Amino acid sequence: MIFVYRPGDSFLHRADSISKLVWLITAGAFVLVAGQWQVSATVFVAVLLSGIFLGRLDASELLRRMIPLWIIALWLFCLFSVLYAAVTDPVLKIGPLSVTGEGISYGLAIAFRVLTLGSSALIFAATTDPRRLVNELISVLKLPYRLAYAFYSALRFLPLLHNEARTILDARAIRGQGYPAKGVAERLALLRGLTVSLLAGAIRRVQITAVAMDSRGFGAYPTRTEIEDVHRPAGGIVFAAVWVVALVGYVIVFVVFGDHSFLRTPVGT
Amino acid sequence: MKREVDEIVRVSGLRYWYPGSEDPVLDGVDLNLNRGEMAVLIGPSGCGKSTLMLTLNGIVPKTVGGKIAGEVIVDGTDPLDHELAEMATRVGLVFQDPDSQLATLLVRDEVAFGLQNLRFSREEIEERTRWALELVGLDDLLMRDVFSLSGGQKQRLAIASVLAMRPPIMVLDEPTANLDPAGADEVLTVIGDLRGRLDLTVIIVEHDITLLAAQADRLLVMDEGKIQFSGTPRDVLRANGQTIRDELGLWIPQASEFALELEAAGRSIRPFPLSGNEVPILPVATAVSEVGAPSDPPPASQPQRADPAVLSDGVGFAYPDGTQALSEVSVEIDRGETVALLGRNGSGKSTLSYLLAGLRTPTTGNLEICGLSVTKSSARQLARHVGYVFQYPEHQFVAETVWDDLAYGPRRAGLDEAEVEKRVSDILAMFSLTGYERRHPLALSMGQKRRLSVAGTLITRPDVLILDEPTTGQDRKNALALLGLLGELRASLGLTLLIITHDMRLVARFCERTIVLDCGRIVFDGGPGALFTRIAEPGADDMGLRVPDQWKLARKLRSSGAQVRELADPEELGRLVAGAYR
Numbered sequence: 134m135i136f137v138y139r140p141g142d143s144f145l146h147r148a149d150s151i152s153k154l155v156w157l158i159t160a161g162a163f164v165l166v167a168g169q170w171q172v173s174a175t176v177f178v179a180v181l182l183s184g185i186f187l188g189r190l191d192a193s194e195l196l197r198r199m200i201p202l203w204i205i206a207l208w209l210f211c212l213f214s215v216l217y218a219a220v221t222d223p224v225l226k227i228g229p230l231s232v233t234g235e236g237i238s239y240g241l242a243i244a245f246r247v248l249t250l251g252s253s254a255l256i257f258a259a260t261t262d263p264r265r266l267v268n269e270l271i272s273v274l275k276l277p278y279r280l281a282y283a284f285y286s287a288l289r290f291l292p293l294l295h296n297e298a299r300t301i302l303d304a305r306a307i308r309g310q311g312y313p314a315k316g317v318a319e320r321l322a323l324l325r326g327l328t329v330s331l332l333a334g335a336i337r338r339v340q341i342t343a344v345a346m347d348s349r350g351f352g353a354y355p356t357r358t359e360i361e362d363v364h365r366p367a368g369g370i371v372f373a374a375v376w377v378v379a380l381v382g383y384v385i386v387f388v389v390f391g392d393h394s395f396l397r398t399p400v401g402t
Numbered sequence: 403m404k405r406e407v408d409e410i411v412r413v414s415g416l417r418y419w420y421p422g423s424e425d426p427v428l429d430g431v432d433l434n435l436n437r438g439e440m441a442v443l444i445g446p447s448g449c450g451k452s453t454l455m456l457t458l459n460g461i462v463p464k465t466v467g468g469k470i471a472g473e474v475i476v477d478g479t480d481p482l483d484h485e486l487a488e489m490a491t492r493v494g495l496v497f498q499d500p501d502s503q504l505a506t507l508l509v510r511d512e513v514a515f516g517l518q519n520l521r522f523s524r525e526e527i528e529e530r531t532r533w534a535l536e537l538v539g540l541d542d543l544l545m546r547d548v549f550s551l552s553g554g555q556k557q558r559l560a561i562a563s564v565l566a567m568r569p570p571i572m573v574l575d576e577p578t579a580n581l582d583p584a585g586a587d588e589v590l591t592v593i594g595d596l597r598g599r600l601d602l603t604v605i606i607v608e609h610d611i612t613l614l615a616a617q618a619d620r621l622l623v624m625d626e627g628k629i630q631f632s633g634t635p636r637d638v639l640r641a642n643g644q645t646i647r648d649e650l651g652l653w654i655p656q657a658s659e660f661a662l663e664l665e666a667a668g669r670s671i672r673p674f675p676l677s678g679n680e681v682p683i684l685p686v687a688t689a690v691s692e693v694g695a696p697s698d699p700p701p702a703s704q705p706q707r708a709d710p711a712v713l714s715d716g717v718g719f720a721y722p723d724g725t726q727a728l729s730e731v732s733v734e735i736d737r738g739e740t741v742a743l744l745g746r747n748g749s750g751k752s753t754l755s756y757l758l759a760g761l762r763t764p765t766t767g768n769l770e771i772c773g774l775s776v777t778k779s780s781a782r783q784l785a786r787h788v789g790y791v792f793q794y795p796e797h798q799f800v801a802e803t804v805w806d807d808l809a810y811g812p813r814r815a816g817l818d819e820a821e822v823e824k825r826v827s828d829i830l831a832m833f834s835l836t837g838y839e840r841r842h843p844l845a846l847s848m849g850q851k852r853r854l855s856v857a858g859t860l861i862t863r864p865d866v867l868i869l870d871e872p873t874t875g876q877d878r879k880n881a882l883a884l885l886g887l888l889g890e891l892r893a894s895l896g897l898t899l900l901i902i903t904h905d906m907r908l909v910a911r912f913c914e915r916t917i918v919l920d921c922g923r924i925v926f927d928g929g930p931g932a933l934f935t936r937i938a939e940p941g942a943d944d945m946g947l948r949v950p951d952q953w954k955l956a957r958k959l960r961s962s963g964a965q966v967r968e969l970a971d972p973e974e975l976g977r978l979v980a981g982a983y984r
Contacts, residue, residue: 263507264506264507264508264511282505285506285507286505288507289504289505289506289507292549293501293502297797300792300794300797301797301798303756303761303792304790304792304797304798305797305798305800306761306781306785307759307760307761307781307785307788307789307790307798307859308785308798308800308810308811308858308859309782309785309810309811309814309815309862310800310810322800326799326800329844330796330797330799333796333844334794334796337502338499338501338502341497341499341502341503342502342503342505343465344456344461344465344495344497345495345497345502345503345504345505345560346505346515347461347465347486348459348461348486348489348490348493348494348495348564349490349505349515349516349519349563349564349567350486350487350490350491350516350519350520350567351505351515351516351519352519353485353486353487353490353519353520354487354519354520354521356521357518357519357521358517358518358521358522358523358524358527359518360511360514360518360524360527360528
């Protein structure tokens with residue numbers, strides 16, 4: 134699992150969850166409004182450096198855990214480079230497919246968007262204690278605690294479901310059902326069976342959890358006693374503020390000074 | 403008058419229908435419990451035990467829905483007239499699965515969870531959290547992650563989390579079913595200790611009264627939606643033990659089984675025994691030997707090695723994170739042997755069985771199954787020789803009807819459709835599944851699912867069958883039926899059986915050899931009798947295992963000169979002794 138909390142005592146670990154949520158949203162917004170790949174790449178590098186230096190995450194482990202993101206980014210880069218409807222001459226022609234400089238730029242922008250969105254979420258998860266997140270969502274953002282606990286319970290189930298999925302795959306492999314699966318039909322059969330078994334197990338667990346929570350008065354009152362104080366260190370707030378200011382500055386500069394490239398439609402025309 | 407004051411649970415004429423069901427699952431339950439009593443509720447699967455317990459705090463029918471009739475009074479209140487939050491302070495519920503019932507990620511948060519919901523002050527939450535954790539012996543783990551706890555610790559935490567709300571009644575639904583003997587002992591010790599310190603009424607739902615018989619004040623036996631028998635465990639087992647065992651198909655203490663055989667022959671043991679320690683030394687030496695006891699199986703430590711089913715030489719396995727799960731495991735298992743793989747949770751049993759099934763590859767050493775190297779063969783090649791029945795049958799169903807699930811293996815093996823049909827029909831009959839061909843496997847009963855998982859594995863006729871906890875959560879009738887079937891197949895097909903289990907009754911009754919693992923190494927390899935002798939020695943390491951009462955009984959009889967088998971089951975011992983008195 135790539136989205137796992139790693140306990141620590143770094144700047145990002147000490148920062149409050151809400152400031153980090155603001156950072157996460159800002160970084161995402163930055164790459165979504167930025168048209169040029171260079172801007173997206175800069176934001177991506179800034180996110181990675183934040184994780185490595187401010188979150189004290191091991192660089193090699195971070196990059197390794199991003200393997201699924203690298204694969205998706207590469208795939209999207211190839212796809213959008215080819216699909217981009219450019220007016221300039223192609224720099225590369227492979228059969229009926231032609232790749233232009235504009236297409237490559239657009240593909241890179243999309244790839245860096247995905248990498249930024251994924252890596253910032255990964256860094257957020259790695260440096261944010263779920264308990265503190267839930268507490269701050271309830272105390273600071275005034276989110277109804279039943280909703281916040283639904284999210285918390287889902288987090289609790291992830292490792293259990295992960296282990297159960299592994300056991301189910303093993304159990305099916307011993308019956309001869311492919312692991313690794315061969316061919317599309319076998320993969321689909323495996324996926325369908327895995328989903329049904331996991332779902333049956335998850336429903337059973339959720340029912341027990343729901344009864345166990347109800348029997349301890351969960352949801353009986355609109356509010357509940359929170360047992361931890363909310364600490365929001367100034368450093369975390371400043372960190373979020375710097376990102377927000379950078380985003381606002383970027384938007385103003387490019388809107389005011391007339392570069393509207395960030396308003397471009399997904400596949401350029 | 404005093405009786406009324408002491409009465410804490412009164413259920414009369416209770417009937418309950420699940421939503422959409424025409425037949426009531428509770429069909430006229432009458433039950434009275436006094437404050438401070440400990441009651442154990444047993445009954446066949448699906449008889450309504452858990453449902454009855456959920457009516458005590460109103461979850462049935464308030465959360466579950468359905469229709470209810472009759473009266474339930476708990477601690478002077480009707481759960482239907484009170485909010486669930488209020489009932490939470492009267493009835494605490496602890497469930498079987500330690501993982502599913504915990505709601506948070508930290509020990510302290512888990513205990514505080516209910517108190518936070520009930521809006522206690524921070525100071526009171528802190529005070530009660532420490533108090534509850536101290537009662538269950540987890541006060542030094544206040545800030546621990548719940549995932550890092552053992553199964554026994556998780557159950558103790560679940561108990562603490564309801565104790566913190568100080569309910570006068572605690573209901574535990576099969577609290578030890580998912581635990582190894584060490585974990586089960588932890589939980590039962592805590593329950594016994596709590597009863598001594600608090601005026602707590604405890605109701606435990608179980609499949610098996612054996613471990614709780616000595617502690618319980620009351621045994622309640624439920625069947626077909628009603629309480630059929632109620633009284634002290636001694637009285638109920640003495641008067642109805644045979645019915646409970648033979649007709650309801652439930653486990654009863656082996657010492658009680660022994661005593662029932664004697665009672666049938668007109669001999670009584672007073673008081674009626676609930677454990678092997680309560681059976682006196684009986685003066686039956688000469689007479690029993692005249693009956694002619696069958697001999698024990700020969701010691702299994704030196705089997706023939708001509709063509710072993712399993713050949714393991716210095717096998718080790720380390721997980722990618724570096725955890726060494728197995729070290730220097732060298733063992734040979736002959737074809738046709740029945741071997742119990744034993745040890746504490748985390749001792750390496752499952753890892754070894756996964757290596758044997760080809761689901762993992764050894765990191766060191768050489769491992770061969772039926773002459774095939776596990777390292778050089780694919781999982782698919784090995785699957786032709788090894789079958790694996792997982793603990794939860796649901797995990798290994800691969801099709802959407804019973805028929806297709808059974809046909810899956812033979813079809814993959816390339817058998818023609820006529821042969822597939824013949825094999826499926828035969829195995830359906832053999833495993834009493836005829837008539838269920840079009841059912842979805844997940845829609846079967848627990849016993850049927852277990853039989854289907856074994857049938858689906860055996861239909862490809864493997865040489866080695868690995869079974870993971872085949873009797874866990876099963877009542878006596880289902881467990882013995884499965885073992886009987888496996889015994890027949892072992893005899894007719896020469897099947898090699900490897901059974902991962904904590905159930906020592908199963909080991910004594912069915913296995914000819916035991917291999918005990920501890921910290922990834924084999925620490926014992928020999929017959930069950932030798933194993934029980936070793937762990938019963940005063941001061942010996944019990945290796946996380948529990949000696950079955952039948953062995954203690956046999957030893958007691960042998961010590962008085964009786965020539966009974968060391969591993970004779972309690973009915974056999976009872977019959978032999980009863981015969982000696984005639």
